Amino acid sequence: MAANDQDHRDTRDEGELLDKIVWPVRTDRLSLRRATADDADTIWSWRRLEEVSRWLTFWCTDRDEFAAKHLTAARLGRTLLIERDGAAVGELMLRITDAWAQAEVADHGKGLQAELGWVLAPQHTGHGYATEIVEAALRLCFVDLGMRRVFADCFADNTASWRLMERVGMRRELHSVGESLHRDGTWRDGYGYAILAGEWFDRQR
Numbered sequence: 001m002a003a004n005d006q007d008h009r010d011t012r013d014e015g016e017l018l019d020k021i022v023w024p025v026r027t028d029r030l031s032l033r034r035a036t037a038d039d040a041d042t043i044w045s046w047r048r049l050e051e052v053s054r055w056l057t058f059w060c061t062d063r064d065e066f067a068a069k070h071l072t073a074a075r076l077g078r079t080l081l082i083e084r085d086g087a088a089v090g091e092l093m094l095r096i097t098d099a100w101a102q103a104e105v106a107d108h109g110k111g112l113q114a115e116l117g118w119v120l121a122p123q124h125t126g127h128g129y130a131t132e133i134v135e136a137a138l139r140l141c142f143v144d145l146g147m148r149r150v151f152a153d154c155f156a157d158n159t160a161s162w163r164l165m166e167r168v169g170m171r172r173e174l175h176s177v178g179e180s181l182h183r184d185g186t187w188r189d190g191y192g193y194a195i196l197a198g199e200w201f202d203r204q205r
């Protein structure tokens with residue numbers, strides 16, 4: 001919503017909420033755990049690649065700059081590492097935000113939605129790992145954390161990302177036209193996807 005009030009966002013600490021989960025969370029082939037500062041080089045091993053960071057918020061070619069930007073306590077608190085047989089295959093962001101709400105009812109919308117983001121190391125794409133782990137993350141959000149809505153955004157040109165969202169049952173609910181400036185200097189379209197708790201529970205039946 002255009003009139004979103006940034007003061008109403010980010011008031012709940014996802015780090016604290018995620019502390020309540022029993023880690024690792026396991027799926028058929030993968031596991032998910034909290035990232036730590038010791039994962040810096042692992043995350044950097046894919047983040048430094050242009051093909052991986054093409055559609056991400058930032059791309060650093062310098063490891064120390066990356067560490068300063070990405071490995072802050074706040075960012076680490078919302079970063080989960082995806083592993084297969086103990087080896088990292090990618091990362092998942094889980095960020096808790098407040099719902100947009102009018103001022104009089106803002107307290108009732110606090111900490112009720114989660115934003116997801118995903119990155120796989122290039123050698124691990126094409127195996128359904130992102131689908132498997134995002135499905136697990138949706139379960140975590142709706143069943144364990146009691147979220148009412150999960151959302152994710154991407155550049156419209158990031159086909160792999162929005163196809164993933166559609167595979168896991170998220171709905172395209174926003175198409176912004178020429179709104180996002182890419183680091184290559186071009187203005188691009190953006191997509192917003194979301195799924196409500198009720199929709200997710202219906203899909204499980």
Ligand SMILES: CC(C)(COP(=O)(O)OP(=O)(O)OC[C@H]1O[C@@H](n2cnc3c(N)ncnc32)[C@H](O)[C@@H]1OP(=O)(O)O)[C@@H](O)C(=O)NCCC(=O)NCCS
Nearest residue numbers: 052055118119120125126127128129130131153154160161
């Ligand atoms: C977005 C991203 C995570 C998607 O990765 P992905 O490999 O396409 O997604 P999945 O891991 O779910 O794999 C799906 C693919 O594996 C195939 N696949 C193989 N086995 C599968 C299985 N058991 N289940 C589901 N899909 C399977 C699917 O057919 C699909 O292939 P296709 O795209 O050729 O149809 C990846 O492209 C990426 O990390 N991009 C760079 C970072 C980025 O842009 N992140 C998003 C920012 S908004």
